[in-house]
Amino acid sequence: MxxxxxxxxxxxxxxxxxxxxxxxxxxxxxxxxxxxxxxxxxxxxxxxxxxxxxxxxxxxxxxxxxxxxxxxxxxxxxxxxxxxxxxxxxxxxxxxxxxxxxxxxxxxxxxxxxxxxxxxxxxxxxxxxxxxxxxHIGTTIHVPRQQSVKEIVLAILNDMGIIGEVGSDDIVMIIEILMNRRDGGPQLPPLKELYEEVAHNIGSADIAKESKAIEQRIRRTILTAVNNLASLGAVDYTTAEFEYYAPRYFDFQEIRSRMKQIEENSQEPIKVKINTKKFIQVLYLETEDKFLQS
Structure with missing residues (x-):
């Protein structure tokens, strides 16, 4: 079940x-x-x-x-x-x-x-x-349906607690774009180019303005993932989601700094460095791997 x-x-x-x-x-x-x-x-x-x-x-x-x-x-x-x-x-x-x-x-x-x-x-x-x-007696044997790129990405985002966040749809669209141009190899094109393509796909009249908005939405969503994983790690660092995602998708020192603040119950704001390119790169590679295996 x-x-x-x-x-x-x-x-x-x-x-x-x-x-x-x-x-x-x-x-x-x-x-x-x-x-x-x-x-x-x-x-x-x-x-x-x-x-x-x-x-x-x-x-x-x-x-x-x-x-x-x-x-x-x-x-x-x-x-x-x-x-x-x-x-x-x-x-x-x-x-x-x-x-x-x-x-x-x-x-x-x-x-x-x-x-x-x-x-x-x-x-x-x-x-x-x-x-x-x-x-259906005598009909062809049922072949299991392959997972879509969107389903794979949403499952990963859900593990990090950011499905439904402001930038989750933008992230899904970026990975779908990358999967459609896989002949480019594992290296990402410039993020600006990806933001502009997403802005174009959603029919924005002002590509430059919408690209900046997409960038900010994705950064806020990744920051939420950092906070979620740091909260998990502060409670139990052997949690499966923390062990898997924290070192792969993020600069672990940033996660550790946020964990320390949570553990000390500090109310002072802390600046967390967001590495959007690393996050998108790892998510793309993992999605491609799961898609080919499904």
Whole structure:
């Protein structure tokens, strides 16, 4: 089972992820702190189950569900809620919630509900498989679909916690541009050239002005990734995402400086050097590798 967790409380997301992994109930393929940030990620990754908090700023859980279903998501929803309100519970069930998980999160309750959900999912999958077998006897063998460049990039950005950030769409477009001109080899063209091509592709009337805006959006997004990874490292530097992404995509000394500030709970602003070219270069090479393997 593939899960996506949407909750504005990081501790709840971590707890749910830990229960899923330790209970061997499946894998967490993504998480988001709000319904707004979750929408594009869920639609791209198409998890089997979305665990979603009922009360969140911006879009609440029910509103997020409606948007996802309206845009084609067909997976299952499990609602997480601290509120016991009959009307809200009834509305959630009417909108398609399978089960409720109550806060504070209880490991036994979570495992029980996820096992029930998995069993229901397997039963539905079996029925679908039987119908398809009966309908396509004698047809050609199904060939697994290759992941798109966008799907690969979004999965990587999600690991760093920056999917849905202001520059994430710009980053996806840059990698798609690079993948379409792979005959240029592993070396990147000038970033200015890439920004201008993105600006042109989105139909900007002022290429120069939009190129500068793209540059700033990407820098802010990469800075958010630095902060996210530094926060992970400050809590547990053996976290898989920290160990993998921090030394590959960034100047590690910058990550370490931010970690130190977090560990010391310092309120003084710190200047972090952003190496956009290194980030784009590594992301492009990793995307190309995953694309060729898929």
């Amino acid at each position: 593939r899960y996506f967790i949407v909750d504005d409380d990081m501790a709840s997301r971590r707890m749910l992820g830990k229960v899923i992994v330790e209970g061997e109930l499946g894998v967490v393929i993504g998480e988001a702190e709000s319904g707004v940030k979750a929408t594009s990620a869920v639609l791209s990754l198409q998890p089997d189950v979305v665990l979603i908090d009922l009360l969140m700023p911006g879009l609440d859980g029910i509103e997020t569900m409606e948007q996802l279903k309206g845009q084609g998501y067909q997976g299952q929803f499990i609602m997480i809620s601290q509120i016991v309100n009959k009307e809200m519970v009834e509305e959630a069930y009417e909108k398609g919630v399978e089960f409720f998980i109550h806060k504070p999160i209880n490991r036994v309750e979570v495992q029980s509900i996820l096992k029930k959900t998995a069993e229901k999912f397997r039963l539905q999958a079996s029925l679908i498989a039987i119908r398809e077998s009966l309908a």
